[in-house]
Amino acid sequence: MAQILAPSAQWQMRMTKSSTDASPLTSKMWSSVVLKQNKRLAVKSSAKFRVFALQSDNGTVNRMEQLLNLDVTPYTDKIIAEYIWIGGTGIDVRSKSRTISKPVKDASELPKWNYDGSSTGQAPGEDSEVILYPQAIFKDPFRGGNNILVICDTYTPAGEPIPTNKRHKAAQIFSDPKVASQVPWFGIEQEYTLLQPNVNWPLGWPVGGYPGPQGPYYCGAGVEKSFGRDISDAHYKACLYAGINISGTNGEVMPGQWEFQVGPSVGIEGGDHIWCARYLLERITEQAGVVLSLDPKPIEGDWNGAGCHTNYSTLSIREEGGFEVIKKAILNLSLRHKGHISAYGEGNERRLTGKHETASIDQFSWGVANRGCSIRVGRYTEKEARGYLEDRRPASNMDPYVVTALLAETTILWEPTLEAEALAAQKISLKV
Numbered sequence: 001m002a003q004i005l006a007p008s009a010q011w012q013m014r015m016t017k018s019s020t021d022a023s024p025l026t027s028k029m030w031s032s033v034v035l036k037q038n039k040r041l042a043v044k045s046s047a048k049f050r051v052f053a054l055q056s057d058n059g060t061v062n063r064m065e066q067l068l069n070l071d072v073t074p075y076t077d078k079i080i081a082e083y084i085w086i087g088g089t090g091i092d093v094r095s096k097s098r099t100i101s102k103p104v105k106d107a108s109e110l111p112k113w114n115y116d117g118s119s120t121g122q123a124p125g126e127d128s129e130v131i132l133y134p135q136a137i138f139k140d141p142f143r144g145g146n147n148i149l150v151i152c153d154t155y156t157p158a159g160e161p162i163p164t165n166k167r168h169k170a171a172q173i174f175s176d177p178k179v180a181s182q183v184p185w186f187g188i189e190q191e192y193t194l195l196q197p198n199v200n201w202p203l204g205w206p207v208g209g210y211p212g213p214q215g216p217y218y219c220g221a222g223v224e225k226s227f228g229r230d231i232s233d234a235h236y237k238a239c240l241y242a243g244i245n246i247s248g249t250n251g252e253v254m255p256g257q258w259e260f261q262v263g264p265s266v267g268i269e270g271g272d273h274i275w276c277a278r279y280l281l282e283r284i285t286e287q288a289g290v291v292l293s294l295d296p297k298p299i300e301g302d303w304n305g306a307g308c309h310t311n312y313s314t315l316s317i318r319e320e321g322g323f324e325v326i327k328k329a330i331l332n333l334s335l336r337h338k339g340h341i342s343a344y345g346e347g348n349e350r351r352l353t354g355k356h357e358t359a360s361i362d363q364f365s366w367g368v369a370n371r372g373c374s375i376r377v378g379r380y381t382e383k384e385a386r387g388y389l390e391d392r393r394p395a396s397n398m399d400p401y402v403v404t405a406l407l408a409e410t411t412i413l414w415e416p417t418l419e420a421e422a423l424a425a426q427k428i429s430l431k432v
Contacts, residue, residue: 073145077102080147082140083113083132084279085154088121090164091294091346091397093279103146110134110150122154122162130162131155136272138242142283149242149279151272167271170405174267176413184408185318185388186270187247187263187311191396192281193298194228194256195291202256202299203227203290214304217255226251231288232258238280244273253304253357263311267408271401296395297350305351305358306396312407313388322386329389329411330366330375336410337364337374343402345395352393359392 072078079102084095096115104110117123117130132152140147153167161168173179194203204227205211216225232249239246239260249260262273278294285292297305316325333340341348341361352361357371366375366389368382374393381387394403 071145079103079145080140080143081110081137081150082143082148083134083150083152084276085115085132085152086164086166086275086399088117088164090166090399092120093275093282094120095279104137104148107134107137107150110137113152117154117162122164129157131157131159135167136269136276138244138276141238141241141280149276151276166399166401166405167268170271170401171268173405173409173413179408179412180267182314182316182408182412184267184404184412185264185313186266186400186404186407187261187388188265188270188274188400188404189259189261189307189309189311190274190277191252191257191259191306191308193254193293193295193306194231194258194285195293195298197289197291200291200293202254204256211255213302214253214255217251218253219250225255227256228258228290231284231290232260234288235260235277235281235284238284239277242276242280244277244280245269246273246277252306254299254306257298257304257306267404268401270404271399274400294397296345296347296397300350302356304356307351307358307392308345308394308396308398308400308403310391310394310400310403310407311388312391312404312411314412317388318386320386323382326377326381326387326389332410332414332416333375333391333407334364334366335416336414340391340406340410341393343398343406344393345398347397348393348395351395357392361393 079100080097081100081104082095082097084093086092087094094115098113100110112134113132114129115132116128118125118128120130123130131154133155134150134152136151138149138151140149154162154165155168156162174184195201196203196205196207199207201207220226229251232251236246236249239262245262245265247261247263249258251257252259260277262277263270265273282292293306295306313322314325314329316322317329341352349361352358354360354372359365359372359374363374365373366377367373368377369379370376371392374391376390376392378387378390381389391403391407
């Protein structure tokens with residue numbers, strides 16, 4: 001992850017221009033994902049999809065595939081826009097489609113829309129209308145052509161953000177001149193677990209049983225070490241096609257668990273890109289017949305949990321003398337530790353135990369190259385006396401709008417009292 005926040009032109013990446021040259025992810029491409037995976041799974045619920053893939057020579061299925069893969073660009077200027085928003089749990093993604101009269105290049109060209117908030121746990125039945133405000137657009141890797149994915153946030157008809165709309169406050173923080181002048185960069189490491197359907201047990205594990213102990217699975221290769229690689233690779237390519245600033249992926253310590261990294265992203269883009277990447281992953285696992293879990297500790301016992309480590313830097317941190325700015329940022333973070341923990345994801349107490357590459361949830365610490373700390377600073381950053389820090393506390397189910405905005409607020413906008421600062425400087429724990 002070290003390269004994510006290294007200065008480069010990559011952070012300037014925006015949504016790529018619309019193009020019909022690249023091929024979308026067609027239904028035929030999923031035959032390989034599903035067939036390979038189903039050789040390992042004996043789950044009845046996946047049978048229908050397996051039949052669909054195996055019987056691709058059937059005339060009805062072929063006609064369905066032809067329609068799904070149909071490029072309508074030569075016949076109409078109209079496009080399909082998939083409006084995406086965060087549902088009532090604060091972690092579920094919802095979406096619906098609408099026709100737009102012509103291709104667009106910016107979210108500001110799109111109309112607002114609405115949905116039934118009483119069906120998503122976001123509004124009462126007697127006043128159920130919630131308004132979608134388009135905020136960011138990405139190319140649609142499933143439909144291809146000029147079709148788009150639209151990241152939206154949610155408001156009442158009166159224009160007030162609803163409680164689950166965390167983007168609104170984040171946008172306010174990132175638009176603050178003091179924050180904007182620091183050009184905050186974020187590199188977010190999203191860990192996730194793939195589960196067998198109906199049994200809620202990790203992919204590749206014997207149902208009700210356990211694989212061998214952790215050790216050979218992290219970045220491993222081989223049929224007994226890597227479970228779900230096709231899903232990870234398909235997601236990687238879908239993100240690149242969409243214009244998401246994905247920078248890498250790898251198998252994780254616990255078998256059946258994976259990670260992808262997004263960044264460096266500037267300000268609010270960090271949240272937009274992670275949410276769109278999560279949506280793509282939900283769609284891909286849906287088509288592959290596998291369950292996606294963002295639970296921070298899906299399997300109890302001697303198994304790693306799932307986090308969403310957030311790498312962070314500001315202009316001052318990246319410039320000469322930045323290490324002193326990092327230490328001041330860490331001081332501020334130590335003083336607001338409880339507030340950050342409360343905003344860093346549900347169930348995080350099951351993950352932050354002081355074991356399995358985590359710090360204790362109750363104690364703030366930082367260290368150089370130490371993955372058992374709240375905040376990790378890399379060796380290269382220490383050597384160069386500038387660079388970035390890694391907040392290892394966020395859970396895999398964290399809201400990236402909340403986490404990125406809180407980091408910027410605590411380290412740029414918030415100033416502790418002199419007394420609190422002096423006391424924290426004495427108590428702060430450094431682990432080397």
